[in-house]
């Protein structure tokens with residue numbers, strides 16, 4: 001399943017994010033805000049269980065999340081999506097994966113994770129603002145599946161059609177939630193119109 005947001009707030013914030021005049025401080029703020037809005041959509045089918053609580057008026061049957069959520073940011077750029085999502089799901093675990101794209105070959109290079117022996121989460125929300133060729137996300141999904149995670153959702157900000165096609169072919173069981181699906185990749189693997197380099201723009205390293 002591929003979900004592309006049609007929400008006016010998301011579209012408005014995305015336009016500011018894409019603007020090359022937007023500076024890192026506002027860029028980071030927007031990555032978090034749009035990430036949180038996408039998280040809200042991606043969590044809409046998570047299971048809940050009935051609990052009984054006491055309001056000041058009476059006992060009342062209410063719902064609480066019945067699944068252990070893991071936020072899995074892909075370093076570096078996915079880091080900017082964590083804090084705003086963590087505020088919405090405060091008991092989520094955060095597991096980091098390190099991945100960069102070789103600039104010549106565009107192939108993903110996996111360089112970090114520190115997973116426990118057994119998986120401790122039921123659902124992984126894999127976070128990266130950019131889904132370009134899809135190589136990085138697909139390789140992280142491979143690793144999450146190897147760890148033993150049963151349910152994985154990818155949450156991004158901007159995707160290229162090429163990246164979506166690659167993910168759907170390699171991991172059809174992974175739902176994809178993005179703020180926008182753009183036109184295409186250019187000759188050096190950047191998303192067009194895109195926003196440039198999401199890591200550099202967040203961390204001021206352009």
Ligand code: PRP
Nearest residue numbers: 076077100101131132133134135136199
């Ligand atoms: C960017 C982005 C994704 C990847 C997407 O990371 O954050 O992880 O590229 O490209 P792909 O879909 O073609 O694999 P980058 O390699 O620039 O690393 P960084 O975040 O550490 O700068």
Ligand code: URA
Nearest residue numbers: 132190191196197198
């Ligand atoms: N990574 C980015 O940060 N931007 C792109 O357009 C493609 C990959």
